[in-house]
Amino acid sequence: MHELGVLNSMVHTIERIVKEQNVTAVxxxxIEVGELSGIVPRYLEQSWPAASYKTFMEETKLELIVIPGIVKCKDCGRVFxxxxxxLNCPDCGSNDMEILExxxxxxKEIVCN
Amino acid sequence: MEDFKILEIKTSVFADNSIQAGKLREELKDKKVLLLNLMSSPGAGKTTTLTRTINALKDRLTIGVMEADIDSDVDARTILKTGAKTIQLHTGGMCHLDAEMTRQGLEGLDTDGLDLVILENVGNLVCPAEFDTGAVKNVMILSVPEGDDKPLKYPLMFSICDVILINKMDVMPYFDFDMEKCKANIRLRNPNAIVIPISAQKNEGIKEWTDWLENAVNSWCE
Structure with a gap:
């Protein structure tokens, strides 16, 4: 289960941040999920109760914002x-591209007090 | 009504793991140990390649191996026969190792006196690519039966590797695998990757690979 491991890592990252910021509750x-990140938003949502279980974020809600996978064709310059x-350029058909977003x-944000 | 504050973070979900991995690499630099993260699909030939690699280098380098699997110790038993110091790590269901698990593994292995530690990661082309283990070099094995289109399907894995070993070259006549197409697909994702065709089973192409590895160890330990 890929998304569960990703969320476990996120819990550690947030743990460090909230310690630095003296936060009492999150x-x-x-969370911004890029379309090209290989992460499925629906699986993130499904895994969250398990990832947050018995952590300081058991009551924390998860809001996901999907960021479109925008690329630039390295052959003709089309952005799409x-x-x-x-994964193919709609103009020239090339699959050589640079990821822009x-x-x-x-x-993105931690809502806390 | 409670007062909420919003922390604008804009940090990668993997930030903490990346920090841990960076620390681990610095410690390995001080100890003069090169940690190699070896990845592939299940059945691509990691353990056989590893056996060949250890046999080719064991007279010149002191090698340790960490075998990461979800369960069982069959791979560790195979590697132990080479005489290399070996431990088995169980990920407890997880499909990858992260930097903290790698650190625990290195402590269990005890890196004193070792030049090279090879981490045989869980067989998987997705998750191991997402998590920096703290390794100095990342290497993957793509085997001929898997097909030449894998770099297009698993772009992240191919983009993070220093070397890509194309294994099972001996069965090439039986598969529809186009080496030039595969190399072109790899270059799209990673123009700097070194591609080395091998057959671990037939012990072919191993010298080019172990020469690269020995050089990498020597320059890291300078």
């Missing part, structure tokens, strides 16, 4: 959404 996490184009899994 109410909500806002890689997912909807099935949507490759990451980022913690």
């Amino acid at each position: 109410h909500k996490l806002v 959404n890689a997912v909807y184009s099935d 949507g490759n990451d899994l980022m913690i």
Whole structure:
């Protein structure tokens, strides 16, 4: 289960951040999920109760924002959404591309007190 | 009404693991130990390749091996026969190792006197690529039966590897595998990757690979 391991790692990252910021409780996490990150948002949501179980975030809500997978064709320069184009440039058909956006899994905000 | 505050973080979910991995690499640099993370699909030939690698280098380098699997110790038993110091790590159901698990493994193995530690990661082309283990070099094995299109399907794995070993070259006549197409697919994801065709079973191509590895160890330990 890929997403569960990813969330376990995220719990450790947030643990460090909240210690530094003197946070008492985390109410909500806002996570940006890139379409090209290889992470399935639905599986993140399903795994969250297991990943947060018996941690300081057991009551914390997870809000996901999907970031489109935007790439630039290295052959003709066209900028397009890689997912909807099935990883091929809609203009020239090339599959040599540079990722501009949507490759990451980022913690955007921690809502806390 | 409670007062909430919003921390604008913009940090990677993997940030903590990356910090741990960076620390581990620094410690390995001080100890002059090269940690190699060996990855592949299940059945691509990691254990056989590892056996050949150890046999080729064991007169010149002191080698330790960490076998990571979800369960069982069959691989560790195979590697022990080479005489290399070996431990078995169980990930407890997890499909990859992270930096903290790798650290625990290294402590269990005890790296004193070792030049090279090879981590045989869990057989999987997805998760191990996401988590920096703290390894100095990342190497993967793609075997001929898996097909030449794998670099397109698992781009992250191919983009993080220093060397890609194409294994099972001896069965090439029976499969529809185009080596030039495979190399071109790898270059799309990672122009700097070194591609070395081998047959671990027939012990072919191993010298080019072990020469690269020996050089990597020597320059890391300088």
